[in-house]
Amino acid sequence: MINRLRIRLTLWFIFLVIAAYILDASAAYWMLNNRLISSTENNLRHICESIAPAVDYVDGKPTLSNWMHVAIERNIPYENTIQLFGADKTMFESYGPAGIKKLVNGRIDGVDDNGRLSVYSHYINLPAGCFVQTQLSFQSIDQITSAFISDQLIRGIPLVLLLAVFGWFYSGRAVAPIVKSLDTLRTFIDDAGHELNTPVALIENSIQTIEAELQEKQLPTDVLRIIQRASSTLKNLAQRLLLLAKMEQPSISMHFIPVNLAHLVTDVVHDFSQKAQGQGVDLQIYNLPDVTVLADPDSLIEVFSNVIENALHYTGADGHIYVYGFRNDNGVCIAIRDTGCGIPIKSLSRIFDRFYRVDQARSKKDGGTGLGLSIVKAIVEVHNGNVRAESSPNKGSTFFITLPIASDKESKLSQLSAANRV
Ligand SMILES: Nc1ncnc2c1ncn2[C@@H]1O[C@H](COP(=O)(O)OP(=O)(O)OP(=O)(O)O)[C@@H](O)[C@H]1O
Ligand SMILES: [Mg+2]
Structure with a gap:
């Protein structure tokens, strides 16, 4: 960036x-x-x-x-x-x-x-x-x-080269404070994620101990449930902060290999099928193109899980979620369409911002951190792709995730470098 x-x-x-x-x-x-x-x-x-x-x-x-x-x-x-x-x-x-x-x-x-x-x-x-x-x-x-014009052109070529060097040098100095702030922010996000992990683990252990004691004494566990929910929100937040920090240094934390996108998306959808059934939501896949993308598989699973989880979250019983794909000019696009509550037009451009939630109160109550889609965007961009959403309030939303298709040569090269790493 x-x-x-x-x-x-x-x-x-x-x-x-x-x-x-x-x-x-x-x-x-x-x-x-x-x-x-x-x-x-x-x-x-x-x-x-x-x-x-x-x-x-x-x-x-x-x-x-x-x-x-x-x-x-x-x-x-x-x-x-x-x-x-x-x-x-x-x-x-x-x-x-x-x-x-x-x-x-x-x-x-x-x-x-x-x-x-x-x-x-x-x-x-x-x-x-x-x-x-x-x-x-x-x-x-x-x-x-004409001698004047050619003199100007001859003078112009080294001038442009010189400017390029100076421009590069000075732009480096100009962005230095931004780099510093980003570094601080990255370190902060990483530290916050790690620092939150330890107390959350402690709280979870304590909850289990207290729960066992309360059950033994046959005492009500309502307050404990509240603490448990708050702790799971904190755990979720810590994990997402760590993921965001990971996205800031993708070269270190990610390994790109050829991935069959149709297989990966099908696996993710299957992971959610039971949850969908439980909610009375019809979750279907159709037309997934059989293409290979160069990707970090765990990160891509995170992308599709986040979007499908949102779709399930915002679609009521008897609703539908369709996962389908098609090729476009930029590669392959996977679309996740739901018939849920939709997103107001004014919020559409903001849902990918960190901590943005359309209904702050409801999302907080549900344990949402508002970081899911910003992580989706960061991961997709690291894969040189893009994500966008379309929505009609009360009718539903569609999320389009486009990724570049890997050429045979790229796939082979990446397989070779993965083998060398091993
Ligand atoms: N399929 C959807 N239908 C309706 N609203 C949605 C949908 N997907 C996202 N949103 C809106 O976008 C907001 C941001 O989504 P995002 O996934 O970033 O956060 P979240 O789901 O609230 O929390 P979490 O960090 O746990 O994912 C949500 O709070 C919700 O208001
Ligand atoms: Mg979410």
């Missing part, structure tokens, strides 16, 4: 930092792109303005042929496209690298004789209603921005 919490904390930490990193990198990308575009725009405007005075007009048409001669003579390199357009926006002349023959301010993507082009373009009006336009290929801007 703690490890799962640490993994979740670490993943959240990495997720949040990556989200912040992506936001920051996107903002930096946007700023870089804008800066590059505005500097290109200024550059192009400046070129247009400096070329405009060199434009000659022959028969009303703009020309830069004289300027070109000078440029060629002086060997002036120019990497921009320079275009001249008439008042009707048709292009007359074009110098420099290939450009797109369209009068546009801003980015244009188009096709030229040289293929697909992407340029940034700027034009200004000439006195005769004509236009001079310069264009610069977007290639250099694209190169800078």
